[in-house]
Amino acid sequence: MTDRLRVDWTRCRARGLCLELLPELLTADDWGYPLSRSGETEPSVPRWLSAHAERAVVECPRLALRISPDPGEPGAGRP
């Protein structure tokens, strides 16, 4: 199952630390808020970026980020 990075939009204030820590996955939208580069609203976090993504979650000053698995995926059941 893939892990996805999710934003709590009611908490995010575009402080931008996540953009610095996860530039591979995130870029700034027109107003400074984190925008997924992949075109999905909630980008999947590949294993090689797990540690960086977890750091972004911990460092967010607003605790607006979270990583959780994607339950409803086709082919979920692969390790």
Added chain:
Amino acid sequence: MTDALWYFGRGTGVTVLVLFSLVVVLGIVTRSGQPLPGLPRFAVAALHRTVSLAALAFLTLHVLTLLLDPYAQLRLEDVVLPFRAAYRPAWQGLGTVALDLVVLLVASSLLRQRIGVRAWRWLHWAAYLCWPAAVAHAIGTGTDRHSGWLLTVVVACAGAVGAAGIWRLVGRSFEPDIPVARVPPPTGLAGLW
């Protein structure tokens, strides 16, 4: 030997004051959401944390040294309970208050994910009680309270924190939302149909 302890106690104390002043300045910059030259925002935050842990290390040395120094007459309970020490209780007590608040600040920050942003922020305001208490303690407890070099250090620390505070209050908002142009209000949707 006891002289050495006393000098080491004072030396570590001054170091703690300087380091915590730096922590406050870095904390103000962190909160502002601005990066520093060569330091992205996450690095400013990380530096703030690292320096605070260094300050905590020196604080531990400072307290241990003075516990061992007979001239300081510091008991273990004076480390956590303020204003009851034998030597300059009022000024000493402020140091204890500052230490208690440091423990609170560090513990709450380590538990930030558990307690949530609101509770954490509320507790972190204690930094603005902690630092003045530390400054007052430094001025009042030290035997060189009238010595030029200590006063210079204190003034420099206070100046740095003051300057950071003014920069923060006067500078632009840290929330980088670009204000959006006003939209003509709807003319009354009933009139649409």
Added chain:
Amino acid sequence: MTELRTPTQRLLAAAASSYGRHVQLLGPLPDVSGERVRQLVQDSGLTGRGGAGFPTSRKLAAVAGRRRAVVVANGAEGEPASSKDRVLLLRAPHLVLDGVAVAVRATGATEAFLYAPDDLADRLQDVIRQRADPVGVTLIRADSSFIAGQETAAVAAAEGRPAVPRSVPPMPFVSGVRGRPTLVNNVETLAQLGLIIRYGPDWFRAIGTADEPGSRLLTVSGAVFRPGVYEAPTGDTLAAALRLAGGAAGSVQALLVGGYHGAWVPWLPDTAGLPLTRSALAPYDAAPGAGILVALPRRRCGLLATAEIVAYLAGQNAGQCGPCRNGLPTLAGQLWELATGWPTTGLVREISRVAGLVDGRGACAHPTGTVRLVRSCLRVFSADVELHRAGRCAAGRGTR
């Protein structure tokens, strides 16, 4: 128990001005176990009437297994183009409250709320006083904002907080009002429940489609002779819906289906015959939603109508989420320019780009719904964009 006279007028025929009249008309509420209620609801295939169309039995099951549940009857109806909840609360409030009692029984709830518009509050308080439900219903006054009727906003209102949406997870059925498992149902859904418990699933399924059986309340407005709230079997055509409202008043160019978070459906001979179902309307990215239909006449400019709606929606954002708070006013400004200014290809591209930035990026469906409307406007009124570019307008009006 009396049989309702007109097979398709179910909710609207249950109008009763007092509790006595209500019981006289429909009979008392049967005493049925929670498990039996859930079975009846599952067999009936009832889906939510608040817009999302979620199977009600699944919602009941999600809450029923948990302790100290709460039921919230959502009659806030923030959508300006919808009046069905208001009409239902005015005409058949006891049927709605019967539904609440049934939902309470089905979920083992220990607390119940009725969330209703402020101006109906005094009247509804009297209605509640006439009853002796085992779990008393607390009235919560709803403001008139668009967002007030959103599910988590309703939960917040029941807690006495400002009615703004919250981030999910946790879903309300896990943690809602004061952290308790909460069932939020539209008042029409609950009213249907009040009828199902009396007449049974087979009766309920006798009209409407197999996927979404029963009747549904429609709010039909715009260029029709008798705008108002009507009741029809699910799956009735768009044309039949307009006929209920007296037929089109003048030449209609498109229908807004599903309200301000819905989509435009061009009014053509083959679309008029489309049933009001999810599958039939899917090619237009439209859905029955909460049964809202607005007929846009040819004399009105579709671009301007959309711009007006989006300006309203932009002003109605809760101010919590950056992409919505910034993106919706931006879109509103762009659509205004499209409708009243110069619609260059660059502008249309920009609208699409900003819509993409806003879609799905918020705590609730407000930005997504607004983007749906904007995108459907660009598709359905693309000819108007061309006309405006040539300095003309299909409606023959507009600030050109």
